[in-house]
Amino acid sequence: MPKDRGIDKVDAYFGDFTKIIAERIKRKGRVRILDAGCGYGVAMMGFVKRFGEGVEMEGYNYSRNDGDTAKMKEQAVEKGIFTEKELAKVRNLPRIIYCDASKRLPFPARSFDFIYSMASLYLYDDKIGFLEECNRILKKDGIARISPAFLGVKREKTPEYYRDYWEVFDKGKEVKIWNYANRIRGVRAVWQNRGNGDKPMYIELTGRHKIDFGLRLVSSIDYNFLWKEWAGVKSIYTTQSEKSFKPKWKVK
Numbered sequence: 237m238p239k240d241r242g243i244d245k246v247d248a249y250f251g252d253f254t255k256i257i258a259e260r261i262k263r264k265g266r267v268r269i270l271d272a273g274c275g276y277g278v279a280m281m282g283f284v285k286r287f288g289e290g291v292e293m294e295g296y297n298y299s300r301n302d303g304d305t306a307k308m309k310e311q312a313v314e315k316g317i318f319t320e321k322e323l324a325k326v327r328n329l330p331r332i333i334y335c336d337a338s339k340r341l342p343f344p345a346r347s348f349d350f351i352y353s354m355a356s357l358y359l360y361d362d363k364i365g366f367l368e369e370c371n372r373i374l375k376k377d378g379i380a381r382i383s384p385a386f387l388g389v390k391r392e393k394t395p396e397y398y399r400d401y402w403e404v405f406d407k408g409k410e411v412k413i414w415n416y417a418n419r420i421r422g423v424r425a426v427w428q429n430r431g432n433g434d435k436p437m438y439i440e441l442t443g444r445h446k447i448d449f450g451l452r453l454v455s456s457i458d459y460n461f462l463w464k465e466w467a468g469v470k471s472i473y474t475t476q477s478e479k480s481f482k483p484k485w486k487v488k
Protein backbone atom coordinates (compact mmCIF):
# COMPACT_ATOMS: atom_id res chain seq x y z
CA MET A 237 0.00 0.00 0.00
CA PRO A 238 1.49 3.37 -1.07
CA LYS A 239 2.62 5.62 1.77
CA ASP A 240 4.31 8.32 -0.28
CA ARG A 241 1.57 10.49 -1.75
CA GLY A 242 2.81 14.07 -2.13
CA ILE A 243 1.31 17.57 -2.04
CA ASP A 244 0.36 17.13 -5.73
CA LYS A 245 -2.16 14.53 -4.54
CA VAL A 246 -3.48 16.94 -1.88
CA ASP A 247 -4.06 19.40 -4.75
CA ALA A 248 -5.77 16.67 -6.78
CA TYR A 249 -7.92 15.11 -4.04
CA PHE A 250 -9.21 18.10 -2.13
CA GLY A 251 -10.42 20.78 -4.58
CA ASP A 252 -9.40 24.30 -3.62
CA PHE A 253 -7.93 23.19 -0.26
CA THR A 254 -4.32 24.31 -0.83
CA LYS A 255 -5.59 27.63 -2.27
CA ILE A 256 -7.58 28.25 0.92
CA ILE A 257 -4.48 27.37 2.95
CA ALA A 258 -2.35 29.82 0.92
CA GLU A 259 -4.88 32.61 1.53
CA ARG A 260 -5.04 31.83 5.25
CA ILE A 261 -1.22 31.98 5.50
CA LYS A 262 -1.26 35.37 3.79
CA ARG A 263 -3.76 36.60 6.36
CA LYS A 264 -2.45 34.93 9.53
CA GLY A 265 1.23 34.43 8.78
CA ARG A 266 1.33 30.84 9.98
CA VAL A 267 -1.10 27.89 10.16
CA ARG A 268 -1.04 24.53 11.91
CA ILE A 269 -1.87 21.54 9.70
CA LEU A 270 -2.43 17.87 10.59
CA ASP A 271 -1.75 15.08 8.09
CA ALA A 272 -3.92 12.29 9.48
CA GLY A 273 -2.14 9.04 8.58
CA CYS A 274 0.90 10.70 7.04
CA GLY A 275 2.85 7.60 5.96
CA TYR A 276 6.34 8.65 4.90
CA GLY A 277 5.45 12.35 5.34
CA VAL A 278 6.07 13.24 1.68
CA ALA A 279 3.00 15.52 1.48
CA MET A 280 4.00 17.28 4.71
CA MET A 281 7.48 17.96 3.29
CA GLY A 282 5.80 19.29 0.14
CA PHE A 283 3.87 21.77 2.29
CA VAL A 284 7.10 22.95 3.95
CA LYS A 285 8.70 23.36 0.54
CA ARG A 286 5.74 25.31 -0.86
CA PHE A 287 4.87 27.47 2.15
CA GLY A 288 8.16 27.67 4.07
CA GLU A 289 7.69 28.74 7.68
CA GLY A 290 4.07 29.63 6.99
CA VAL A 291 3.18 26.07 8.04
CA GLU A 292 3.63 24.02 11.17
CA MET A 293 3.08 20.41 10.10
CA GLU A 294 2.14 17.55 12.35
CA GLY A 295 1.37 13.99 11.25
CA TYR A 296 0.53 10.67 12.84
CA ASN A 297 0.94 7.04 11.94
CA TYR A 298 -0.29 3.89 13.61
CA SER A 299 3.28 2.68 14.09
CA ARG A 300 6.88 3.59 13.31
CA ASN A 301 6.90 0.96 10.55
CA ASP A 302 4.51 3.17 8.56
CA GLY A 303 6.95 6.09 8.54
CA ASP A 304 9.15 8.04 10.95
CA THR A 305 11.32 11.18 10.81
CA ALA A 306 14.31 9.35 9.31
CA LYS A 307 12.16 7.89 6.52
CA MET A 308 10.55 11.30 5.91
CA LYS A 309 13.94 13.00 5.46
CA GLU A 310 15.21 10.19 3.24
CA GLN A 311 12.10 10.41 1.03
CA ALA A 312 12.24 14.21 0.82
CA VAL A 313 15.72 13.98 -0.68
CA GLU A 314 14.97 10.92 -2.81
CA LYS A 315 11.92 12.62 -4.34
CA GLY A 316 13.85 15.86 -4.95
CA ILE A 317 11.75 18.00 -2.58
CA PHE A 318 14.88 19.20 -0.76
CA THR A 319 18.61 18.61 -1.19
CA GLU A 320 20.40 17.34 1.90
CA LYS A 321 21.94 20.78 2.33
CA GLU A 322 18.55 22.53 2.18
CA LEU A 323 17.03 19.96 4.51
CA ALA A 324 19.64 20.65 7.18
CA LYS A 325 18.45 24.28 7.24
CA VAL A 326 14.72 23.55 7.55
CA ARG A 327 13.63 24.90 10.93
CA ASN A 328 10.03 23.70 10.82
CA LEU A 329 10.52 20.01 10.13
CA PRO A 330 7.15 18.17 10.37
CA ARG A 331 6.59 16.22 13.58
CA ILE A 332 5.35 12.60 13.43
CA ILE A 333 3.63 10.93 16.37
CA TYR A 334 2.04 7.48 16.79
CA CYS A 335 -1.51 6.74 17.83
CA ASP A 336 -4.65 4.74 17.07
CA ALA A 337 -6.95 7.21 15.30
CA SER A 338 -9.98 5.08 16.20
CA LYS A 339 -9.56 6.34 19.74
CA ARG A 340 -9.37 9.87 21.17
CA LEU A 341 -6.79 11.82 19.17
CA PRO A 342 -3.80 12.96 21.26
CA PHE A 343 -4.22 16.67 20.46
CA PRO A 344 -5.86 19.47 22.46
CA ALA A 345 -9.21 20.90 21.38
CA ARG A 346 -9.12 23.64 18.73
CA SER A 347 -5.43 23.16 17.91
CA PHE A 348 -5.39 22.90 14.08
CA ASP A 349 -6.28 25.32 11.28
CA PHE A 350 -6.42 22.49 8.72
CA ILE A 351 -6.56 18.70 8.65
CA TYR A 352 -6.23 16.47 5.61
CA SER A 353 -6.11 12.71 5.30
CA MET A 354 -5.36 10.52 2.30
CA ALA A 355 -5.98 6.78 2.10
CA SER A 356 -6.09 6.31 5.87
CA LEU A 357 -9.73 6.45 7.08
CA TYR A 358 -10.57 3.14 5.39
CA LEU A 359 -8.25 1.42 7.89
CA TYR A 360 -9.92 2.79 11.04
CA ASP A 361 -12.30 0.77 13.20
CA ASP A 362 -14.31 3.84 14.17
CA LYS A 363 -14.49 6.23 11.22
CA ILE A 364 -17.28 8.38 12.66
CA GLY A 365 -15.45 8.69 16.00
CA PHE A 366 -12.44 9.94 14.05
CA LEU A 367 -14.50 12.52 12.13
CA GLU A 368 -16.01 13.81 15.39
CA GLU A 369 -12.50 14.00 16.87
CA CYS A 370 -11.34 16.06 13.87
CA ASN A 371 -14.16 18.48 14.63
CA ARG A 372 -12.97 18.70 18.26
CA ILE A 373 -9.33 19.50 17.39
CA LEU A 374 -10.16 21.97 14.59
CA LYS A 375 -10.11 25.67 15.36
CA LYS A 376 -13.46 27.48 14.96
CA ASP A 377 -12.48 28.66 11.47
CA GLY A 378 -10.67 25.40 10.71
CA ILE A 379 -11.36 23.04 7.80
CA ALA A 380 -10.76 19.29 7.47
CA ARG A 381 -10.86 17.40 4.18
CA ILE A 382 -10.68 13.64 4.43
CA SER A 383 -10.58 11.08 1.61
CA PRO A 384 -13.61 9.14 2.71
CA ALA A 385 -13.29 5.52 1.48
CA PHE A 386 -17.00 5.74 0.55
CA LEU A 387 -16.77 3.20 -2.23
CA GLY A 388 -14.88 0.27 -0.75
CA VAL A 389 -12.70 -2.42 -2.34
CA LYS A 390 -13.18 -3.60 -5.90
CA ARG A 391 -11.00 -6.71 -5.75
CA GLU A 392 -12.84 -9.54 -7.43
CA LYS A 393 -11.63 -12.14 -5.00
CA THR A 394 -13.07 -10.33 -2.02
CA PRO A 395 -16.62 -11.51 -1.28
CA GLU A 396 -19.18 -8.85 -2.11
CA TYR A 397 -20.34 -8.42 1.48
CA TYR A 398 -16.76 -7.61 2.52
CA ARG A 399 -16.16 -4.89 -0.09
CA ASP A 400 -17.72 -1.89 1.62
CA TYR A 401 -16.06 0.08 4.37
CA TRP A 402 -19.31 1.48 5.75
CA GLU A 403 -22.68 0.09 6.82
CA VAL A 404 -25.08 2.59 8.32
CA PHE A 405 -28.56 1.80 9.65
CA ASP A 406 -30.89 4.75 10.11
CA LYS A 407 -33.88 3.60 12.18
CA GLY A 408 -33.32 0.05 10.93
CA LYS A 409 -32.98 1.02 7.25
CA GLU A 410 -29.62 0.80 5.51
CA VAL A 411 -28.55 4.18 4.11
CA LYS A 412 -25.56 5.45 2.16
CA ILE A 413 -23.08 7.19 4.42
CA TRP A 414 -22.57 10.11 2.01
CA ASN A 415 -26.31 10.86 1.96
CA TYR A 416 -26.48 10.53 5.73
CA ALA A 417 -23.35 12.70 6.24
CA ASN A 418 -24.76 15.51 4.09
CA ARG A 419 -27.71 15.83 6.49
CA ILE A 420 -25.39 16.63 9.43
CA ARG A 421 -24.75 20.30 10.21
CA GLY A 422 -21.09 21.18 9.63
CA VAL A 423 -20.45 18.19 7.30
CA ARG A 424 -20.27 18.10 3.51
CA ALA A 425 -19.66 15.03 1.33
CA VAL A 426 -18.22 16.33 -1.92
CA TRP A 427 -18.39 14.44 -5.22
CA GLN A 428 -16.72 15.15 -8.51
CA ASN A 429 -17.30 13.67 -11.90
CA ARG A 430 -14.02 12.28 -13.12
CA GLY A 431 -15.36 10.98 -16.42
CA ASN A 432 -16.17 7.47 -15.27
CA GLY A 433 -19.22 8.35 -13.23
CA ASP A 434 -19.54 10.30 -10.01
CA LYS A 435 -16.86 9.54 -7.46
CA PRO A 436 -16.77 10.75 -3.89
CA MET A 437 -13.81 13.06 -3.41
CA TYR A 438 -13.74 14.12 0.18
CA ILE A 439 -15.69 14.63 3.31
CA GLU A 440 -15.39 18.14 4.71
CA LEU A 441 -15.81 19.22 8.29
CA THR A 442 -15.49 22.63 9.83
CA GLY A 443 -14.80 23.64 13.40
CA ARG A 444 -17.70 26.11 13.41
CA HIS A 445 -20.37 23.83 14.93
CA LYS A 446 -20.08 20.90 17.28
CA ILE A 447 -20.65 17.94 14.97
CA ASP A 448 -22.70 15.00 16.18
CA PHE A 449 -23.39 12.28 13.61
CA GLY A 450 -25.85 10.60 15.96
CA LEU A 451 -24.33 7.22 15.09
CA ARG A 452 -23.14 4.46 17.40
CA LEU A 453 -20.45 2.00 16.34
CA VAL A 454 -21.87 -1.51 16.64
CA SER A 455 -18.94 -3.47 15.24
CA SER A 456 -15.99 -3.38 12.88
CA ILE A 457 -14.43 -6.08 10.69
CA ASP A 458 -10.77 -5.90 9.70
CA TYR A 459 -10.68 -7.64 6.30
CA ASN A 460 -6.95 -8.16 6.59
CA PHE A 461 -7.53 -10.53 9.51
CA LEU A 462 -9.88 -12.63 7.37
CA TRP A 463 -7.39 -12.90 4.54
CA LYS A 464 -3.89 -11.39 4.17
CA GLU A 465 -4.66 -10.04 0.68
CA TRP A 466 -7.78 -8.15 1.75
CA ALA A 467 -7.47 -4.56 2.93
CA GLY A 468 -9.50 -2.10 4.95
CA VAL A 469 -11.99 -2.19 7.78
CA LYS A 470 -15.79 -2.24 7.57
CA SER A 471 -17.42 -0.14 10.28
CA ILE A 472 -21.08 -0.75 11.13
CA TYR A 473 -23.17 2.02 12.66
CA THR A 474 -26.70 2.51 13.87
CA THR A 475 -28.80 5.50 14.87
CA GLN A 476 -30.21 3.33 17.67
CA SER A 477 -28.79 4.78 20.85
CA GLU A 478 -27.43 2.56 23.58
CA LYS A 479 -29.47 4.31 26.25
CA SER A 480 -32.93 3.96 24.72
CA PHE A 481 -32.45 0.41 23.43
CA LYS A 482 -32.56 -2.88 25.28
CA PRO A 483 -31.69 -5.92 23.12
CA LYS A 484 -34.52 -8.46 23.40
CA TRP A 485 -32.20 -11.34 24.01
CA LYS A 486 -30.72 -9.59 27.01
CA VAL A 487 -34.02 -8.61 28.66
CA LYS A 488 -34.86 -10.93 31.55
Ligand SMILES: C[S@@+](CC[C@H](N)C(=O)[O-])C[C@H]1O[C@@H](n2cnc3c(N)ncnc32)[C@H](O)[C@@H]1O
Binds near residue numbers: 272296302
Ligand atom coordinates in the same frame (compact mmCIF):
# COMPACT_ATOMS: atom_id res chain seq x y z
C1 LIG B 1 -1.95 3.63 2.89
S1 LIG B 1 -1.08 4.58 4.09
C2 LIG B 1 -1.35 6.21 3.44
C3 LIG B 1 -0.23 7.13 3.81
C4 LIG B 1 -0.28 8.52 3.20
N1 LIG B 1 -1.43 9.29 3.68
C5 LIG B 1 -0.34 8.43 1.70
O1 LIG B 1 -1.44 8.67 1.15
O2 LIG B 1 0.66 8.14 1.06
C6 LIG B 1 -2.19 4.49 5.51
C7 LIG B 1 -1.76 5.33 6.71
O3 LIG B 1 -2.77 5.27 7.70
C8 LIG B 1 -2.19 5.05 8.98
N2 LIG B 1 -3.16 4.31 9.81
C9 LIG B 1 -3.84 3.18 9.49
N3 LIG B 1 -4.64 2.80 10.49
C10 LIG B 1 -4.45 3.69 11.49
C11 LIG B 1 -5.01 3.86 12.80
N4 LIG B 1 -5.92 3.02 13.30
N5 LIG B 1 -4.57 4.90 13.53
C12 LIG B 1 -3.67 5.78 13.05
N6 LIG B 1 -3.14 5.69 11.81
C13 LIG B 1 -3.52 4.67 11.04
C14 LIG B 1 -0.94 4.25 8.71
O4 LIG B 1 -0.02 4.43 9.78
C15 LIG B 1 -0.48 4.83 7.37
O5 LIG B 1 0.35 5.91 7.57
